[in-house]
Structure formats: C-alpha cells, structure tokens
Amino acid sequence: MHGRVKVRTSEEEKARKERERQEKLKTFKYAMNKIQKKRKEGELDKELLELTAKVLSSNPDIYTLWNVRREILTAFRKYECDINDELQAEMSNLYDAELQLTEYCLKMNPKSYSAWHQRKWILTTRPDPDWQQELSVCNKYLKLDERNFLTWDYRRFVVSQSKPSLKDEFEFTTEKLHENFSNYSAWHYRSKILVAMYPDLKGGQLITDSPMEEIRHKQELKMVQSAAFTDPDDTSAWFYQRWLLGAVKRTCKLMACVVTPSKTTFAFSDPVVQTYITLLTRLSVNNVVINGNWVPCTGSHSDVLWIYEHNEEITSGMQIEAFFESVTGIDTIEFVEEKPLIYVGKLHVDFSLKYSGPVIDELNNQLDSCRQLLALEPDNKWTLLTTTIFLYCIDGKKYHKEIVENLQTLKTIDKLRTGYYDYLITKWSVEQQLYDDCLKNGLELKINFEHKITSLPHLQYYSYCETVDLSKQNLISCGLPSLILLPHCKKLNLENNKLTTLKGFPKLQLEELNLKGNEHLTTKEVEEFKEKRKFSVIF
Incomplete structure (x- = not known):
C-alpha cells in the first residue's frame, strides 16, 4: 500500500x-x-x-x-x-x-x-x-460586502472628518443601490446625506422647500418604487419609502387651551420644551398679558400639555385670548366660556401632510402602481401597507374608509403585527373624529366610531373635557398613564375594557371613575385603590 x-x-x-x-x-x-x-x-x-x-x-x-x-x-x-x-x-x-x-x-x-x-x-x-486613503479602504471593504453596516458606519465617520462632496457621496449610494437594492445601510446613509444636502433652515421643513428639492423628492420616490417593485418582499426599500413620505413640513401648533380658577392648560400638537413656549406663547385676559410659570403636565422636559401657573383671578364674562407664534405666523385662539368660570379655546385641527403639488402627483402615480401590484399579489403585506400609507398621505380624510378596511385585512394576513395595525386604526380614526369635535362646543369626549380603540393617541386635544367616556373599548393597563393628559376631567368611564391592573393610574381631580366590566381587575386591588383616592369608584 x-x-x-x-x-x-x-x-x-x-x-x-x-x-x-x-x-x-x-x-x-x-x-x-x-x-x-x-x-x-x-x-x-x-x-x-x-x-x-x-x-x-x-x-x-x-x-x-x-x-x-x-x-x-x-x-x-x-x-x-x-x-x-x-x-x-x-x-x-x-x-x-x-x-x-x-x-x-x-x-x-x-x-x-x-x-x-x-x-x-x-x-x-x-x-x-490620510482621509482619502480611508475612503479607499471603505470602498474596498464595501466591494467585498456592500451591506456591511460597520463599514458604512466607518464611512460616515470618515466623511464627517474629511468633508468630501456630498454630491459624490450621494452618487456613491446610488451606485451601491443599483448593485443591490436590498441594502439597509446604503438607504440609511442616503437619508442622512439628503438631510445634509437640504438642511432644515426654517424649522420643521425638510426636503420640499423649493422647486429643485421637489424634483429631488420625486426622483427619490421613483427610485425607491423601482427597488420595491423589483422585490416586493424585501423590506429595505419599503422602509426608506416610509422615511421619504415623512419628509414634509411639520409645524407645531397650539391646539387647545383651558382657563379655570384652579388650573390653566395649553395643549400642543407636538412636544415642546419650556424655553420654546416661554418665548412664543402669551395669555391675555381683558387685553392684559398675564405673567406666569410653565410646568409640564407629565413631568417631561418636552411635553404636549403644559400647565400655566399664574395669580390672575378668574371671573365670569372675561375676554381671554391666547397667542402662539409658529413658523407660519401668529395664531390667535379666542376662548369661549363653556360653563361658568370654565373658558375653552380651540384651533381647527389639520392632520393632512403638506406635500407639494408635483409630489402629490407622483404619489398618485405610485398609488396606481401599488393597486396593480396588489391585483397580482393580493396577500403581499408590504404592498398593501404601502397602498394604505399612500392613501393616508394623499388624503387621509377622503380615503379613511378604505384605509381602515386595508388595515383590517392586514391584521388577518400579518398576525404578528396586529397591535401595530390596531394602533394605526385607532390613531387615524381619532384624527377623523377630531375634525368634527374641534368645531363643537361642550366639555365631553365619547368615541363615536365603530372600531374599538386600543390606545390613547392625541389625547391632549381633549384636555379640556370634563366628561370622558372610553367605555366598551380595548384599552389595556399600560395606557393608563396617558390619562394624565385629562387634567380637567371630572367623570371618567372605563367600563368594559381590558384593564388588568390599576398601577400607573395618574393623579386626577376626578369625581367619579367607572371600572365596571374589567373582568381581570381584582376586588382587592380596586378596594386598595379606593382607599388612596377621594373620588367615587364604581366597580
């Protein structure tokens, strides 16, 4: 051998x-x-x-x-x-x-x-x-693995130090994406470059501030559509598309104000910090500006609801106004005495996204393409979700019924994310109700749509309400801390929800709380809860 x-x-x-x-x-x-x-x-x-x-x-x-x-x-x-x-x-x-x-x-x-x-x-x-050498090192390793996120991170570091042409870097991401659309790191880097190329100079305004930028926005939407349709099951392009759809003007607004002898509150559309509202917000009583101190309702540094502590005596028949200086001008809110000594001021809500005309046209074209793809692949969750997002971005009020139907369908074909779809149904349905409620007088909140809410979005818009009926919904205990945004509430109805504990229930000046029908709450916990509260608890 x-x-x-x-x-x-x-x-x-x-x-x-x-x-x-x-x-x-x-x-x-x-x-x-x-x-x-x-x-x-x-x-x-x-x-x-x-x-x-x-x-x-x-x-x-x-x-x-x-x-x-x-x-x-x-x-x-x-x-x-x-x-x-x-x-x-x-x-x-x-x-x-x-x-x-x-x-x-x-x-x-x-x-x-x-x-x-x-x-x-x-x-x-x-x-x-030698930063130029380091860019060459990045190029070499991205040729070996174009999706290595550590190499992309290192490239961002090198670029931050060497300050090369942003246009060259943008073209580099284009090259890499044409090689392989399924590249989260390249899409992410591209988003960072776009923000740097078109900086937010006025506050709250991103990519759509000029005709040149409108063209870029449209081009990006076209490119990402091509990527998404090349492989509808790949998520990287869909996520970048969602980012693009959010790159529109957003303006913080003062939405609702309440003045009572015991408490004055200001509700904003987005979280704001104390220095911001101190400079831009004024309260006038009988044409005299009232001085005071701002206190966040939730205790956060940045809050959507602020308490204004002042020493002005509140009586009937006062003329009260609030002024807020936003990027679009000065908003004036005139208060109405809803009940004796309870003054409420509200601004009309508008949740529509302010895209430019050419971008809206492009969104409509892509919506048509998504509908065609859905006809071929009706169970593709990403295409259906993107169709739904397009409908909301183009006109959420007009297409609300179709939006909710799509989200209900998504709950059946993508069961792992039913909570997310329930949240979107809740959020967008509450927005539709707010369009009507902001025009009405009164101090009541009652859910008037058929879909049961699972969370409490936009609750600061209802901070003026004394009676809040959230009965027969699907609220769970983790949402209880949000109720702090109802500082003027006297009667709160949480009957027939899915509460399992009262831990996290905020300190509210209630007169009555209804907890009937929450089968997973124990009598022992409710009794202990009653002992610590001065209001009536029905269970």
Whole structure:
C-alpha cells in the first residue's frame, strides 16, 4: 500500500484537532499571562506591542488588548513627541503599523467592532491622517460586502472628518443601490446625506422647500418604487419609502387651551420644551398679558400639555385670548366660556401632510402602481401597507374608509403585527373624529366610531373635557398613564375594557371613575385603590 495517502478515521481526525486546539490554547494562555503581567508592572514597551499583535492576529475581537495597545501608543506619544523630529517620525511609523494591523484583522473579520474602533482612534489621534486613503479602504471593504453596516458606519465617520462632496457621496449610494437594492445601510446613509444636502433652515421643513428639492423628492420616490417593485418582499426599500413620505413640513401648533380658577392648560400638537413656549406663547385676559410659570403636565422636559401657573383671578364674562407664534405666523385662539368660570379655546385641527403639488402627483402615480401590484399579489403585506400609507398621505380624510378596511385585512394576513395595525386604526380614526369635535362646543369626549380603540393617541386635544367616556373599548393597563393628559376631567368611564391592573393610574381631580366590566381587575386591588383616592369608584 506504499504511495497511497492514508485517510484518517473520524476518531483520528477528532483527536488531531483536539491536540491542535490544546496547543493553541496553551500558546494563548501563555501570551495573555505575559501581557497581563507586563501591563500590571507598567512595562508599556514594543515587546508588549508585539505580543498583543500576535494574539489579535488570531482573534481581533479581544477589545482588552486593543485597550492595551492604546495605552502603549499614548505613552509613546507623550514621551517621543516631546523629544525631536526623528522620534516623531518613528511615532508616525507606529501609527502606520497600527493601521496595517487593523486592516489585517479586518480581512479576518470585516465585522470586528474592536478593529474598526481602533482604526478610528488612530486617525483621530495622529496629527496627519490620510482621509482619502480611508475612503479607499471603505470602498474596498464595501466591494467585498456592500451591506456591511460597520463599514458604512466607518464611512460616515470618515466623511464627517474629511468633508468630501456630498454630491459624490450621494452618487456613491446610488451606485451601491443599483448593485443591490436590498441594502439597509446604503438607504440609511442616503437619508442622512439628503438631510445634509437640504438642511432644515426654517424649522420643521425638510426636503420640499423649493422647486429643485421637489424634483429631488420625486426622483427619490421613483427610485425607491423601482427597488420595491423589483422585490416586493424585501423590506429595505419599503422602509426608506416610509422615511421619504415623512419628509414634509411639520409645524407645531397650539391646539387647545383651558382657563379655570384652579388650573390653566395649553395643549400642543407636538412636544415642546419650556424655553420654546416661554418665548412664543402669551395669555391675555381683558387685553392684559398675564405673567406666569410653565410646568409640564407629565413631568417631561418636552411635553404636549403644559400647565400655566399664574395669580390672575378668574371671573365670569372675561375676554381671554391666547397667542402662539409658529413658523407660519401668529395664531390667535379666542376662548369661549363653556360653563361658568370654565373658558375653552380651540384651533381647527389639520392632520393632512403638506406635500407639494408635483409630489402629490407622483404619489398618485405610485398609488396606481401599488393597486396593480396588489391585483397580482393580493396577500403581499408590504404592498398593501404601502397602498394604505399612500392613501393616508394623499388624503387621509377622503380615503379613511378604505384605509381602515386595508388595515383590517392586514391584521388577518400579518398576525404578528396586529397591535401595530390596531394602533394605526385607532390613531387615524381619532384624527377623523377630531375634525368634527374641534368645531363643537361642550366639555365631553365619547368615541363615536365603530372600531374599538386600543390606545390613547392625541389625547391632549381633549384636555379640556370634563366628561370622558372610553367605555366598551380595548384599552389595556399600560395606557393608563396617558390619562394624565385629562387634567380637567371630572367623570371618567372605563367600563368594559381590558384593564388588568390599576398601577400607573395618574393623579386626577376626578369625581367619579367607572371600572365596571374589567373582568381581570381584582376586588382587592380596586378596594386598595379606593382607599388612596377621594373620588367615587364604581366597580
């Protein structure tokens, strides 16, 4: 049998691999022990650099060893840079060697967090970084794996330091996306570049501020549609499309105000900070501006409902106005005395998204395309959800019925996300009700649509209400803290919901709380709850 290669049996191969593993482990332990000893004794020298390099060449993810190397290089830099030019040149060589080591390690593991971080540290530490070279490094690794998010992150870092042409970077993302549309990192980087190319100079205004930008918005929508239709089951393009649809003007508004002898509140469409409303909001009583202090209703730094503490005595027959300076001008809200000593002021709501005419035309074209694709693939959740989003963006009020029907269908074909679809049904249905409620007088809130709500969106718009009927819904206990946005509520009906506990129920000046029909609430907890409250609790 001479001249034939002996084939090892499985047991022989297993034993051989175990011997190799033990030999490597022995070498590794010896090296680590020596490294730890030298570090402990403060021997930060070139021998320690060599030892750590050998170990990292086999396993680049031991971040402790990268920390050791940074300690050594920092010590060298502190000593050598204070001596002469020759030693400074040697320091530069050490930095080059460190970059070479990181690149060797990245060839082994292109997703090594530690190696990428070490490279960032070197480039921000040395006095002469070559950022153009680093862009070339990014290009090389993105050719190997165009979806490596660590490489994309590193590229954003390099760009932030070197400040290359944003147009060139934008074209780079286009090139990568044409190679492979299924590239979350490229889409994400593209969104960051767009924001930088078209900055928000006026506040709340993103990509659609000029004819040139309208053209870009349309082009992006066309490109992402092409990507999404190439592979409807791939989610990366759909997510970028959702971001694009949100890139419209948003203006914070003062929506509802209440003045009573005991409390004055201001409700905003979006969270605002104290300095913002202090500068832009005024309360006038009988043509005299009232001074006071702003307190967030929820205790958050940024809040949608603010309490205005002042010393003005409130009597019947007063003329009360609120003024809020938004980016579109000064909004004036005139108060109505709904009941004796209870003054309420409301602004008409408008939840429509302010796209430009050309963008609306493009959205309508893409809506037609989505309908055609749905005819071929009626159960494709991404196409159906995008169709629904388009309907809402184009005219949520006009298409509300179809929107809700689509979301109900999505609940059946995408059961893992039923909670999300229920939330959208609740949010958009509440918006439709608000269109009517903001025009009515009165201090009551009652859900008047057939779909049961599962959450409490836009509740600050109803902060003026004294009677709130949320009975026969699907509210759960995690939503109870939101009720803090009803500071003027006296009667609250939560009958026949799905509450399981009263933990998190906020401090409200109620007179009556109805908890009947919440089968999972225990009598013991309700009795303990009653003892801590001064209002009537029905259970």
